[in-house]
Amino acid sequence: MSHSIHIKDQNFQLHPLGGLFWVEKSMLLISDVHLGKVSHFRKFGAAVPRKAIHKNYVLLDMIVADFQPFQICFLGDLFHSSLNKEWELFENWVTKTPAEIIxxxxxxxxxxxxxxxxxxxxxxxxxIIDDFLLTHHPEEREGLFTFCGHIHPAVKLHGFGRQKLRLPCFFKSKNQMVLPAFGEFTGTYTMAPSKDDEVYAIVEDMVVKV
Structure with a gap:
């Protein structure tokens, strides 16, 4: 279930797969997919299942089907490294995806x-689109609200009996939102929110404000 938010008179939907949909622009924002990372690690002997290579494309198809965007904007780190066999999979995915891709x-x-x-x-x-800055690295710029990635944000929740749970999240400060990493084979960085920050955790198939 997506979570709706309102920023600078615009409407956005936070998706539990980690993408953000800009309603007025019909633009889907996705960050840090790191395609090719599985192939890169397998090349150097890491015991990563081959089927993991296809998982990102399955998830991309799912979120595109949910929103049917006019544009898809990847906010950096689309590919993890240099060309490898996965580029052909990406070519096939682009060819069959009707949205404009940037x-x-x-x-x-x-x-x-x-x-x-x-x-x-x-x-x-x-x-820069209207009052919004789309970039990879976090950066606050006067007069603009930033959407970015790079950090792979997560939040640590504490429960009863010393239970601890770390979840990927959308991390919003006053003038910026950091998107979670979309890629399956990526790490996370635990954020330390202040009282003025807003954290939207991804809990299974929901986005929940915590």
Whole structure:
């Protein structure tokens, strides 16, 4: 179940898979998918199941089907490293996805821009749309609200009997929201929210404000 929020007179839906849908623009924001990471680690001998390679594409298809966006904007680290066998899977996914796809480049995005150009995927260092800054690294800029990624935010919850649970989350401060990592094979970083921050944790198939 998605969670709706309102920022600067615009409506957004936080999806339990980790994407954010900008209603007025019909734009789906997704950060830190790290495609190719499984293949990269398998190449160097890590015992990662081969079926994990396809999981990200299954999840991408699910969230695109839920929102049917006009545009999909990846907020950096779409691919984990250099070209590997997974690029062909990405080519197939782009071909069958009806939405326009754009990439705001992140620190892991080292694949030649020409490869994306062949797929009609535009690359930008950042985007400013109305009063919003779309970027990979967290950055607060005067007059703008930032959507970004990079950190892979998570929150630690404490329950009865010394129970502790760490969950990926959307982390919102006054002028910025950090999206969770969308990729299945990624780590998380536990955030320490202040009283003015808002945390939207992903709990199974729901997004819950905590």
């Amino acid at each position: 990439l705001v480049s992140g620190n892991h995005d080292i694949i030649a821009p020409e490869k994306y150009k062949q797929l009609k995927v535009e690359i930008f260092p950042e985007l």
